[in-house]
Amino acid sequence: MGVVRPEKEIEIYKSADVLVVGGGPAGIGAAVAAARQGRSVLLLEKRGFLGGNVTACYVENCNYFLAGTGFSAEGIYAEIEDKAYREFGNDNIREKNKYAFSSEYLKVFLDGFLQREGVELLLHSFVNEVIMNEDRIEAVIIQTKKGAAAVKANMVIDATGDGDVAFAAGVPYEQGREKDGLCQPGTVSLRLAGADPAVLLRNGDRLSEIGRIFKQDYRAGKTGLACKRQDLPFGRLTKGGQISYVNYACAYGIDPTDIADLTRGEMECRRYDIEIWKYLKTHFEELKDIEIASIAPEIGFRDSRRIEGLYKLTIDDMESRRHFDDVIAVFPRFYDMLSPDANMDGDGSVEGKGYAGHIFEPVKDQRTFEIPYRSLIPVNVRNLIVAGRCISADHVAESGTRAVSLCMMTGQAAGTAAALAARDGASPDKIQIRELQTLLTKQKIKLPVDLG
Numbered sequence: 412m413g414v415v416r417p418e419k420e421i422e423i424y425k426s427a428d429v430l431v432v433g434g435g436p437a438g439i440g441a442a443v444a445a446a447r448q449g450r451s452v453l454l455l456e457k458r459g460f461l462g463g464n465v466t467a468c469y470v471e472n473c474n475y476f477l478a479g480t481g482f483s484a485e486g487i488y489a490e491i492e493d494k495a496y497r498e499f500g501n502d503n504i505r506e507k508n509k510y511a512f513s514s515e516y517l518k519v520f521l522d523g524f525l526q527r528e529g530v531e532l533l534l535h536s537f538v539n540e541v542i543m544n545e546d547r548i549e550a551v552i553i554q555t556k557k558g559a560a561a562v563k564a565n566m567v568i569d570a571t572g573d574g575d576v577a578f579a580a581g582v583p584y585e586q587g588r589e590k591d592g593l594c595q596p597g598t599v600s601l602r603l604a605g606a607d608p609a610v611l612l613r614n615g616d617r618l619s620e621i622g623r624i625f626k627q628d629y630r631a632g633k634t635g636l637a638c639k640r641q642d643l644p645f646g647r648l649t650k651g652g653q654i655s656y657v658n659y660a661c662a663y664g665i666d667p668t669d670i671a672d673l674t675r676g677e678m679e680c681r682r683y684d685i686e687i688w689k690y691l692k693t694h695f696e697e698l699k700d701i702e703i704a705s706i707a708p709e710i711g712f713r714d715s716r717r718i719e720g721l722y723k724l725t726i727d728d729m730e731s732r733r734h735f736d737d738v739i740a741v742f743p744r745f746y747d748m749l750s751p752d753a754n755m756d757g758d759g760s761v762e763g764k765g766y767a768g769h770i771f772e773p774v775k776d777q778r779t780f781e782i783p784y785r786s787l788i789p790v791n792v793r794n795l796i797v798a799g800r801c802i803s804a805d806h807v808a809e810s811g812t813r814a815v816s817l818c819m820m821t822g823q824a825a826g827t828a829a830a831l832a833a834r835d836g837a838s839p840d841k842i843q844i845r846e847l848q849t850l851l852t853k854q855k856i857k858l859p860v861d862l863g
């Protein structure tokens with residue numbers, strides 16, 4: 412038998428036209444876009460800093476797959492790249508991933524950026540409860556050190572990555588791959604100090620070579636390491652000898668919304684971090700002096716809940732380049748699905764859509780896919796929009812839609828749409844799509860629509 416929670420009145424702590432929950436790429440895009448439409452915007456973030464996976468999990472080299480393709484970042488993401496480099500410079504001396512963020516500087520940049528845009532920010536604000544009035548969210552409840560606090564808003568945007576607000580509001584969802592519910596593994600990245608940049612760059616990019624050697628040795632059964640991850644991507648390299656991330660440790664079979672699983676994943680990955688650090692030190696002469704500078708503060712996930720929206724984007728839509736009249740973002744075709752069960756059989760292509768385990772499809776031939784606005788709109792809650800990796804998509808499609816810069820684009824669309832809905836007192840599915848598309852185009856989002 413459970414326990415009964417007595418009913419209790421909760422103080423209204425804040426109110427806003429648009430409330431954004433989650434301060435990752437999607438939430439940042441949403442909050443800034445809504446504020447730029449003249450709405451009052453409140454952003455709630457559970458951690459003590461902004462940036463989501465980019466800062467909390469060292470996902471710094473977000474757009475590495477665009478290098479040399481002719482594609483470039485758009486909208487608020489491109490603006491942040493530009494302004495963050497202007498404010499903090501770019502200390503990365505590794506040409507391969509030259510335009511990666513520095514997650515530490517980015518945290519500070521984002522504090523100022525959001526303030527300048529007029530977004531009200533509350534950190535340490537975890538949301539897992541809402542008060543419903545029929546099919547509308549009447550209030551969102553923040554769990555604070557002082558107990559529960561209520562926030563009222565005309566429009567709510569769920570940018571939590573995991574769809575926590577939508578879940579609390581009773582929006583149906585899917586999680587993981589269709590056949591068994593397994594998500595991609597969770598990762599706790601590692602940051603190293605003590606590398607010798609001159610040696611690592613003497614004959615090309617030695618870190619990439621080390622990654623290749625590692626994969627070969629893993630496949631030949633030579634590494635003896637417990638973690639089933641075969642890839643070893645390294646981050647920025649600085650003059651001071653910092654390797655800003657090693658994206659290696661993977662815990663498989665974790666439900667990203669389950670606290671017991673999360674605890675197991677954090678601890679398992681930290682063990683793997685120590686193992687790979689020792690392995691690199693002892694197997695690669697150039698890395699013999701490396702030290703662990705930090706272990707990412709939290710395990711990061713590439714997918715979890717995907718809400719049921721008015722339209723579920725499928726891999727068929729993406730592969731057939733389906734055009735949607737309500738398109739709000741176009742993105743280069745790129746998929747990266749880490750095998751949910753560590754099965755790396757197959758060549759990683761999406762053909763057949765059954766995929767053996769992993770998918771990796773680089774950008775090619777200027778191929779793109781579109782995201783329809785309806786994939787951001789939950790089926791059963793009237794004043795909620797979802798943005799980022801939890802939008803309505805099938806599991807393989809999500810391995811393309813999860814890209815950081817695309818999450819920020821869906822956020823930008825969600826924020827702009829929420830501002831229009833708040834202005835007109837309309838529900839988000841009733842706003843004028845042409846007006847939304849026109850505003851997005853003005854904000855430097857390229858859309859394949861004739862706006863007259």
Ligand SMILES: Cc1cc2nc3c(=O)[nH]c(=O)nc-3n(C[C@H](O)[C@H](O)[C@H](O)COP(=O)(O)OP(=O)(O)OC[C@H]3O[C@@H](n4cnc5c(N)ncnc54)[C@H](O)[C@@H]3O)c2cc1C
Nearest residue numbers: 433435436437457463464538571572711799800813814815
């Ligand atoms: C190790 C790793 C490597 C990756 N590599 C790449 C890459 O190279 N390129 C790429 O494009 N993508 C990469 N990704 C995927 C990418 O990081 C995500 O898909 C992207 O960050 C999703 O953005 P988001 O805003 O939807 O969610 P998130 O980045 O997860 O941000 C969600 C935010 O909401 C906050 N939040 C969550 N729940 C609540 C709550 N209940 N209340 C309040 N706040 C909440 C979180 O603290 C966080 O700040 C990688 C992911 C991982 C884990």
